[in-house]
Amino acid sequence: MRIHFWGVRGSIPTPLSPLQIQNRIAAVVQRISPKDVESADTREKFLSSLPEWLFGTVGGNTSCVEVENESGDCVIFDAGSGLRELSQNLRQRPGHSAGGQTYHIFFSHFHWDHLQGLPFFAQAFNPKNRVIFYSDNPDLEGILEAQMSSPYFPVPMQGPGGFGAKLEFVLLDAPTRRLRLGSSEISWHRVNHPGGCTAYLLEDNGKKIIYSTDTELSRDDFLRTEENIRFFTDADMLIMDAQYTMGEALEKTGWGHSAFAVSVDFALNWGVKSLLLFHHEPTYSDKKIYSLRQSADWYCNYAGKSKLDILVAREGEDTYL
Numbered sequence: 417m418r419i420h421f422w423g424v425r426g427s428i429p430t431p432l433s434p435l436q437i438q439n440r441i442a443a444v445v446q447r448i449s450p451k452d453v454e455s456a457d458t459r460e461k462f463l464s465s466l467p468e469w470l471f472g473t474v475g476g477n478t479s480c481v482e483v484e485n486e487s488g489d490c491v492i493f494d495a496g497s498g499l500r501e502l503s504q505n506l507r508q509r510p511g512h513s514a515g516g517q518t519y520h521i522f523f524s525h526f527h528w529d530h531l532q533g534l535p536f537f538a539q540a541f542n543p544k545n546r547v548i549f550y551s552d553n554p555d556l557e558g559i560l561e562a563q564m565s566s567p568y569f570p571v572p573m574q575g576p577g578g579f580g581a582k583l584e585f586v587l588l589d590a591p592t593r594r595l596r597l598g599s600s601e602i603s604w605h606r607v608n609h610p611g612g613c614t615a616y617l618l619e620d621n622g623k624k625i626i627y628s629t630d631t632e633l634s635r636d637d638f639l640r641t642e643e644n645i646r647f648f649t650d651a652d653m654l655i656m657d658a659q660y661t662m663g664e665a666l667e668k669t670g671w672g673h674s675a676f677a678v679s680v681d682f683a684l685n686w687g688v689k690s691l692l693l694f695h696h697e698p699t700y701s702d703k704k705i706y707s708l709r710q711s712a713d714w715y716c717n718y719a720g721k722s723k724l725d726i727l728v729a730r731e732g733e734d735t736y737l
């Protein structure tokens with residue numbers, strides 16, 4: 417299985433500003449010594465010694481995660497602005513540029529940061545493709561159409577100039593709360609967020625990935641109920657809302673997001689192997705986001721429980737499970 421983050425920011429796209437770019441260049445220049453530029457090798461060594469927050473960025477796009485499962489299906493969690501980047505990448509991939517593909521898009525909920533990339537998903541305009549949308553909201557089709565209606569967007573979703581692909585809308589309301597998609601089994605679980613939000617569990621080839629964005633964890637999520645045990649136990653990868661510091665989470669109770677330390681507690685509680693801090697706060701710099709990861713590591717060591725890998729979800733890298 418291949419997992420790729422195309423958008424990891426919460427709430428609103430967060431491009432780097434000109435001043436931030438200038439400050440980064442200045443900070444790098446200050447670190448250079450003459451020996452760092454003696455040869456191509458020393459230059460490389462110098463660049464690789466720079467902190468991640470300086471020589472890179474988590475990215476500014478909102479939620480969009482691609483999973484290519486063992487049977488080669490393209491599963492997409494949320495259609496934030498990162499979906500546009502995925503769409504551009506798909507154009508370059510063999511087999512996708514000509515059309516004739518199926519794309520599976522699962523929505524956690526319909527706040528703008530999870531939906532705003534959809535009108536820019538070029539593959540949905542190709543009549544040779546098939547796009548299947550999934551949600552537990554019975555008004556799925558109406559909600560997607562409304563977002564692309566006048567005056568919000570120049571062409572309607574369905575109609576002249578709109579999506580030409582074969583569209584399907586799947587309501588996730590089966591009593592078993594699971595479905596089969598190629599080699600994967602996908603199930604879902606409601607989480608605490610204003611207006612509600614849905615977390616997804618994708619199981620494939622003996623591996624478990626959980627996508628739980630926009631989640632304000634509460635005591636109930638730690639209880640060993642049959643449903644919680646089935647859904648959360650022993651995930652190989654947990655992509656989890658970790659938007660706030662502890663202080664900010666206390667100020668923003670009821671806003672629907674979690675503090676990173678609570679997400680660490682949650683991952684430890686359920687024996688997760690790898691925690692991906694996700695839905696980064698738009699007002700936080702890269703430096704602050706990486707400092708949260710460092711604090712999360714310290715906290716995890718202090719809690720002294722099972723080994724847990726803690727990573728910052730960032731745009732641009734493939735992860736294989």
Ligand SMILES: [Zn+2]
Nearest residue numbers: 426427529630
């Ligand atoms: Zn969100």
Ligand SMILES: [Zn+2]
Nearest residue numbers: 525527609630
């Ligand atoms: Zn939300």
